[in-house]
Amino acid sequence: MSSGPVLRAMGLRKVYGDFVAVDRVDLEIGRGEIVGLLGPNGAGKTTTISMMVGLVPPTSGDLVVEGRSVRRDPVWVRSRVGLVPDSPGFYDGMTAWENLWITARLNGVRDESRIQDAISRVGLSGWEDVAVGKFSKGMKQRLGIADALLKSPSVLLLDEPTAGLDPGGSDEVLRLIRSLADGEGMAVLMSSHLLHQVEWVCDRVAVMDRGRVIAQGTLDQLVGRRYYVEMELDGDVNAAARALLPVGKVKVEDRRIVVEAGEDVRRKAVDTVLRAGAVPVEVRMRRAGLAEVYRNLLEAGS
Ligand SMILES: Nc1ncnc2c1ncn2[C@@H]1O[C@H](COP(=O)(O)OP(=O)(O)O)[C@@H](O)[C@H]1O
Numbered sequence: 001m002s003s004g005p006v007l008r009a010m011g012l013r014k015v016y017g018d019f020v021a022v023d024r025v026d027l028e029i030g031r032g033e034i035v036g037l038l039g040p041n042g043a044g045k046t047t048t049i050s051m052m053v054g055l056v057p058p059t060s061g062d063l064v065v066e067g068r069s070v071r072r073d074p075v076w077v078r079s080r081v082g083l084v085p086d087s088p089g090f091y092d093g094m095t096a097w098e099n100l101w102i103t104a105r106l107n108g109v110r111d112e113s114r115i116q117d118a119i120s121r122v123g124l125s126g127w128e129d130v131a132v133g134k135f136s137k138g139m140k141q142r143l144g145i146a147d148a149l150l151k152s153p154s155v156l157l158l159d160e161p162t163a164g165l166d167p168g169g170s171d172e173v174l175r176l177i178r179s180l181a182d183g184e185g186m187a188v189l190m191s192s193h194l195l196h197q198v199e200w201v202c203d204r205v206a207v208m209d210r211g212r213v214i215a216q217g218t219l220d221q222l223v224g225r226r227y228y229v230e231m232e233l234d235g236d237v238n239a240a241a242r243a244l245l246p247v248g249k250v251k252v253e254d255r256r257i258v259v260e261a262g263e264d265v266r267r268k269a270v271d272t273v274l275r276a277g278a279v280p281v282e283v284r285m286r287r288a289g290l291a292e293v294y295r296n297l298l299e300a301g302s
């Protein structure tokens with residue numbers, strides 16, 4: 001296999017009538033890498049994932065998996081990309097093994113030992129003969145991952161894999177996803193609107209809004225060096241705010257001023273405020289998290 005990205009989306013676009021659901025998405029996923037696809041409802045995450053797995057034909061653009069284009073080798077690309085849909089559909093009355101057996105048949109997987117193998121890879125050994133109706137949501141989600149692994153894909157796409165799970169179930173699923181990337185070199189894309197989960201498990205993040213990827217990079221690249229100095233002031237808050245304009249981006253909330261800058265400007269901010277005749281009674285500094293960056297991005301786009 002080449003050393004390039006396992007999956008590469010180039011200008012993927014989907015138009016319904018005159019509505020652009022996904023607008024020229026460029027995205028790469030490398031071996032062993034987990035990319036988080038973040039965005040509010042309606043951003044185009046599910047449509048993007050559906051195009052990557054061949055469920056929805058792109059209006060334009062291309063998808064290349066391990067160097068082969070979906071336009072030329074659609075069947076092959078589909079065989080290399082595993083999908084865990086947002087709600088995996090299983091027959092509740094049938095056992096885990098029986099459910100996977102159906103998928104194996106549909107995918108032309110003849111070797112039945114692969115079913116047991118997939119079940120053990122997601123940590124469900126011992127549960128193969130239990131009816132799926134008895135599974136917790138977290139276990140069902142893990143079985144959904146086993147289902148996607150049956151065809152031995154090199155890319156795993158997960159659409160909101162922790163939706164509806166309690167924190168314990170989410171942790172289990174995210175740890176499993178991480179171990180598939182670390183242990184087996186799986187290239188993973190997972191969509192989510194839950195920032196802290198993406199922050200915890202993903203190597204890179206692409207933020208989508210209204211069909212477009214509005215930012216993409218490692219967490220460090222996205223969060224960058226943003227520092228926030230918060231001050232509670234006595235005295236003329238407005239005069240202090242004006243004086244602070246050269247120090248950073250200033251926001252006034254009641255008697256509180258927040259200065260955003262590319263470095264820690266605590267000392268400079270306090271000096272400036274004092275010179276403007278106000279007194280900082282409380283000073284705090286914090287660095288931006290992904291939540292802040294995400295909010296800023298979405299605000300800037302609207
Ligand atoms: N088959 C379809 N026909 C028309 N519009 C669609 C279709 N599928 C999705 N959309 C629209 O495309 C946009 C993106 O949807 P989706 O990809 O499901 O977003 P997300 O998964 O980020 O919530 C939404 O506005 C949705 O209503």
Ligand SMILES: [Mg+2]
Binds near residue numbers: 045046047159
């Ligand atoms: Mg969706």
